[in-house]
Amino acid sequence: MFSIVKCLRGPGGSLNFDYYAYTAIVKTRTTDLLCGGAIIAPRWVITAANCVPRNDRSYYQIKCGSQHLKDTDDVIVANVIQVYRHPHYDPANQNNNNIALLHLDTVVDREPCQSIKLARSFPEINQDKKISVDFSGWGSIDKSSEPKPSDIIRRFAANILKQNDCQNRHQNKPIFVNNFCTSLPGYDPNFIYGACAKDNGDPIVVKRFPNITLIGINSENGCNTFEFPEINTNVLAYRPWIRDTTKLIL
Structure with missing residues (x-):
């Protein structure tokens, strides 16, 4: 263990x-x-x-x-x-x-x-229910000009955004149909929040214990740029x- x-x-x-x-x-x-x-x-x-x-x-x-x-x-x-x-x-x-x-x-x-198995379907997103997902990886936990990866695996939880909300927050770049975005539920300047350098490709899963299933991988991240959600690839598509x-x- x-x-x-x-x-x-x-x-x-x-x-x-x-x-x-x-x-x-x-x-x-x-x-x-x-x-x-x-x-x-x-x-x-x-x-x-x-x-x-x-x-x-x-x-x-x-x-x-x-x-x-x-x-x-x-x-x-x-x-x-x-x-x-x-x-x-x-x-x-x-x-x-x-x-x-x-x-x-x-x-x-x-x-x-x-x-890990692929999920059967992508979670349904609506205003009344937030869908939380988990990221895991060894990406950077510092914001220096030459960020170093973490020595130990880290995880964080994030909520899936509706597609139009994501596009509104990424006004200068297209959000494609097979993308989905995730946003953190809170902010603390003492943490590197979210995906960072070398977190591309990190798995994104839905946990319904005892089942954990894959729905995505990280495509682009902001490395603690809180106003810009992570952009991810929907692998189920x-x-x-x-x-x-x-x-x-x-």
């Missing part, structure tokens, strides 16, 4: 890594962290397309199995044998189709890691592409 660590990325509670063992580190052989990702099958990880711009498949690795970023004991490290960026991803419009699949050379859906690419039954 992993230890419980205090959450320092936002409001509330403790973090039991057992609940977040689907969270993967996207890295290279020489760097500890590029982005986050989610294990969705024995040899598949989903992440953001802007995290894996290179076609050199031998460049990327996946690590999972520890709450500590730099752990080398009792973790699983897998090589990426194929990168599948969405065919309509355009770096000039980063948040449109910002999704990628990584095919691995070894099984990662085993102890101490685990996979890409279920047919994921199924066709991986040959998985989802």
Whole structure:
């Protein structure tokens, strides 16, 4: 059993890594962290397309199995044998189709890691009921000119915004149909709130214990810019592409 660590990325509670063992580190052989990702099958990880711009498949690795970023004991490290960026991803419009699949050379859906299922449907958003989701990852917890990743996995909770509310707060950039935005329920200047540097690709889940299901990955974040919500990719909108690419039954 992993230890419980205090959450320092936002409001509330403790973090039991057992609940977040689907969270993967996207890295290279020489760097500890590029982005986050989610294990969705024995040899598949989903992440953001802007995290894996290179076609050199031998460049990327996946690590999972520890709450500590730099752990080398009792973790699983897998090589990426194929990168599948969405065919309509355009770096000039980063948040449109910002999704990628990584095919691995070894099984990662085993102890101490685990996979997560895609949700059956996206939560219904209305004015009377707030939908809370959870982010997890090792992104930066400082706002320096050269932000460093966290040494330990962090999580935070956020509420899903209605699409028009999100667009109103991001007036200078388009919010695409397959995006959704999240906003934090409160603000405290003593915390780095929300997603930050190297949190792209972090899994976004809905928790209905004992079930935890994946609905999105982070696409763009404001790193404590409270007035601008995170922009995320709705992975459920890409279920047919994921199924066709991986040959998985989802």
